[in-house]
Amino acid sequence: MAVAENGKWDMPKESNEVSKLKTSSKPQMLTNKSEGQFNSRDWIKEGNHLFASSKAARAMWVVKRRKLKRSLNATGNWTHGTGMWADLEGLPKASLLLLGYSVEMFLKAGLAKAYQGCSEQMFDRDVRQFSHDFKKLAKEVAFDSSERDRKDLGILKKMVLFNARYPIKPHQSGTAIRQQAERMHQVWNKSEFTRMRQMVLRIRAHVSRIDMDSFNPSSVASIKLDDDGYVTYRTGGHLPPRVTFKYSTAQRQAGEDNLNALRTLAKDGQLLHLDHIWEQATFHEDNLPEEWQSSAGSSEAS
Numbered sequence: 001m002a003v004a005e006n007g008k009w010d011m012p013k014e015s016n017e018v019s020k021l022k023t024s025s026k027p028q029m030l031t032n033k034s035e036g037q038f039n040s041r042d043w044i045k046e047g048n049h050l051f052a053s054s055k056a057a058r059a060m061w062v063v064k065r066r067k068l069k070r071s072l073n074a075t076g077n078w079t080h081g082t083g084m085w086a087d088l089e090g091l092p093k094a095s096l097l098l099l100g101y102s103v104e105m106f107l108k109a110g111l112a113k114a115y116q117g118c119s120e121q122m123f124d125r126d127v128r129q130f131s132h133d134f135k136k137l138a139k140e141v142a143f144d145s146s147e148r149d150r151k152d153l154g155i156l157k158k159m160v161l162f163n164a165r166y167p168i169k170p171h172q173s174g175t176a177i178r179q180q181a182e183r184m185h186q187v188w189n190k191s192e193f194t195r196m197r198q199m200v201l202r203i204r205a206h207v208s209r210i211d212m213d214s215f216n217p218s219s220v221a222s223i224k225l226d227d228d229g230y231v232t233y234r235t236g237g238h239l240p241p242r243v244t245f246k247y248s249t250a251q252r253q254a255g256e257d258n259l260n261a262l263r264t265l266a267k268d269g270q271l272l273h274l275d276h277i278w279e280q281a282t283f284h285e286d287n288l289p290e291e292w293q294s295s296a297g298s299s300e301a302s
Contacts, residue, residue, distance in 0.1 A: 027119040029222070029232075030112065037127070038120050040112040044208065047105030051200065054098035058193060061091035092187045097164035099193075100156035103134060103200045110141030110207040110239075117222045117232030118244045122286045132160050142239050143206050152196045155186070163187075211237040221272055226250040231262070233274055233281065241281035243274065259283065 030038050037043070064087045108127055115123045130137050134153040138145050145153070162169075163183055170176040186192065211218045218237025224230050229248025235241045247257040266275040 027121060030116050030118055030120055030123055032116065034112075034120070038112060038123060040109040040207070040210075043105050043109035043112055044204070047102045047109065047204065050098050050102035050105060051204075054095045054102060055197075057091050057098060058095040061088070061095065064088060064091065089184070092193075093159075093164040095193065096156070096159045096187060096196075099196060099200060100132075100134075100160035100164070103153070103156055103203055104132060104137075104160070106200065106204045106207050107134060107137035107141060107143075110143075110210055111137065113207070113210045113237070114141060114234070114239055114242060115244070116211075116234060117220045118284075119246070119286055122244070132157050138203065141207060141210070143203055148195075149199050152199055155192075156196060206238070209238055213238060221274075223271055230286075231271055231274065233277065235277055241277040242284065243277075243281045244284045244286055246286035 028034075032039075035042070064084055068084050068088065108130070111127060111130070112123065115126070130140070134157050135145075135150050138149075138153060143149075159165075164187070168176060168179045168183060170179060216236055216238055218234060218239070220232065220234040222230060222232040225246075226248035227250070229246050229251060231243065231245045233241065233243040245262060251257050251261065262271075263275075263278065265271050266278060269275075
């Protein structure tokens, strides 16, 4: 197994024809210069848009609810209020749906930072596998969540998947009215919305601090293994030590596609300072099947 000198990604010189053939299959790696879904800043930007929309929808709901109350007090009937009922039910659900989507954007911004130095195909796959599992995402980006936070992340997940989008599904005959009342109570609850909104702000602050704190700087190192493998590891930056690796074809053929063989390289000093963080790091294998690598670049994260 050969490790590239100085850990650089430079490919050996080859003819123009061969170089052109290999360009399309060479994996693109996440860096702070990546674009779109591979750049944390774009996730944060989308999250800010959704968060602002959530806040606006909630404020509009408060105004319309007060207007309806004044109308009822003045007329004593629903003549001027029936047209508002869709707003009264829809706006608070929309505010929670948008809040849920915004926390997803912020958490996946943190994921993009954690995956720096990894292949774009791996990130594209994993960001979709995380989907709307906000508690798992929060853990992955090392957000210090309380028990209350984890419950609220679960509530927002349900809002995004079901409660703010679809009619209720009765548990059994005769329970629909009670379930609808419980959902409306949760959706209309001012203190719950405020609490979850503050949590989302804390998550945004945490993600924004990753790799941006001079008192907790991050370090990302990537080393090429043979022709088609790599090891990337990062430390600091308010994230736990993380190692991502892809075994090379040569390693697989030699039966060295295991962590023990990788640890031997680290102990021999061929992987820079990886041996120093080995016990504290989490390990993630970039083991994408060929069919995913050929199609992932044309799809978008969900």
